[in-house]
Amino acid sequence: xxxxxxPELQRFIEAETQKQRFQTLVHxxxxxxxxxxxxxxxPKMDARSEGCFVNCVERxxxxxxxxxxxxxxxxxxxxxxxxxxxx
Amino acid sequence: MDGFGADFSVGGSSSGKVDxxxxxxxxxxxxAVANAQELLQRMTDxxxxxxxxxxxxxxxxxEQKCIAMCMDRYMDAWNTVSRAYNSRLQRERxxx
Numbered sequence: 060x061x062x063x064x065x066p067e068l069q070r071f072i073e074a075e076t077q078k079q080r081f082q083t084l085v086h087x088x089x090x091x092x093x094x095x096x097x098x099x100x101x102p103k104m105d106a107r108s109e110g111c112f113v114n115c116v117e118r119x120x121x122x123x124x125x126x127x128x129x130x131x132x133x134x135x136x137x138x139x140x141x142x143x144x145x146x
Numbered sequence: 147m148d149g150f151g152a153d154f155s156v157g158g159s160s161s162g163k164v165d166x167x168x169x170x171x172x173x174x175x176x177x178a179v180a181n182a183q184e185l186l187q188r189m190t191d192x193x194x195x196x197x198x199x200x201x202x203x204x205x206x207x208x209e210q211k212c213i214a215m216c217m218d219r220y221m222d223a224w225n226t227v228s229r230a231y232n233s234r235l236q237r238e239r240x241x242x
Binding site: 065067071072075078079081083084085086088089090092093096097099100101102104109112116117120 | 164166169170173174177181184185188192193196212215216218219220222223224226227228230231232234235
């Protein structure tokens with residue numbers, strides 16, 4: 060790809076990819092949190108729902124970090140376990 | 147989506163050199179369209195579920211009102227989620 064070698068274009072694509080990753084997750088999270096937080100859409104977004112959406116986003120990211128960490132931990136202990144077995 | 151690659155040739159000048167600015171414009175437009183479609187599709191799905199209990203012979207008045215409110219609340223939700231996620235990202239970056 061000759062076009063990809065253009066540094067300006069490359070920077071642009073990187074920035075847009077980053078932005079798009081953000082947008083994709085916002086779409087996903089809005090859908091997910093909508094199920095959890097929206098009972099019946101009223102004439103205004105009430106404070107309770109608003110707070111629920113914020114918490115929903117925060118806890119989703121916490122969950123993803125927790126899972127990542129725990130997977131890493133179990134992976135590590137498995138490695139040291141097999142290393143011990145090899146000795 | 148077809149024509150994604152084909153559209154790029156429009157920006158090329160006669161010398162065969164690709165016009166970077168034109169490509170960037172094209173990409174931006176395509177991304178905006180894709181995001182609008184994504185939002186529209188999810189919003190339709192969610193508001194159909196919320197507002198249409200039993201599909202009748204037509205969209206009656208109360209269903210239309212419900213859909214209108216649902217659309218507005220879905221946009222609110224989208225913006226709230228976007229802000230919350232963005233501020234979380236900022237905090238995570240500050241931690242590093």
